[in-house]
Amino acid sequence: MENQNIQWFPGHMTKTKRKIQSSLKLIDVVVEILDARIPISSSNPDLSELISSKPKLVLLNKCDKANRAATNMWVSYYQKQGIRAIPVDCKSGRGLNKFVPAVREILSDKFEAQKAKGIKNPILRVMIVGIPNVGKSSFINRISKQTRAKVEDRPGVTRGNQWYTISSDLEMLDTPGVLWPKFDDNQVGLHLAFTGAIKDNILDIELLAMNFLELMQSHPTEEFLQRFKLKAEDIVDLEPYDALELIGRKRGMLISGGEIDTERAANLIFDEYRDGKFGLITLEYPEEG
């Protein structure tokens, strides 16, 4: 997606904050989309402050690529904080049937309050927020009915805002809030890069692969070891660069003079990791885990 090239600078962040704040006046619940593999790194450091009193629903997206037990741990983690979190896969649609009932549950008091005011069929509204590449457009495409709701008769709605109908009683703002990650944290940067949320061509792919291999060396998955016909003890004590060379050698990635093409090996590692070939790997666990 083009979004992932967004350069976050203070002016841009202020503008985005203001845009989200003004949209908040129109909506009843904020839906934050996170990457289930990296719920910390894919979250926005300022969101709680930004949305203050609005209720929030968390979607742990790309759960098809995350470790199932870890995703369940995240669901409990949020639950303990009074936040409903739902694992979803916006590519296949898995888990999305839980979305509307969850929003209705979160907003049940509000629905009742509206009905008490004499509004027969109240319609409440949601807004989607998330960092680039987390799956906002995929979610919006999956969940929205094809027809857009009319805006003309909605008092207080800025011209230009469009609403998607998602059920008889819920509408969704068509433009999601694009948030920034906590990019001054090195680990956050690495995890975003590993999962492909940051484009590879702006990074040193070999260095990135060495960082990823350090993880695989200390916590190898069966799938990873099998793919390269390795044993855990073959790699555990290697320097990450040597591990990268070993992977390249295993795949016959040689360049002239018998040297290993480590850049090709690095690219291969990320292609296979992101394709789920190393198993379902969650990179971040809740603190108590």
Ligand code: G4P
């Ligand atoms: P954004 O609007 O937040 O920027 O994200 P977008 O929906 O464009 O999704 C970014 C990428 O993540 C897309 O891949 C999309 O298909 C993929 N994606 C979104 N949700 C899921 C999910 O639940 N599971 C998996 N496995 N992938 C998901 P892409 O590489 O841009 O396109 P493509 O691979 O689909 O062709």
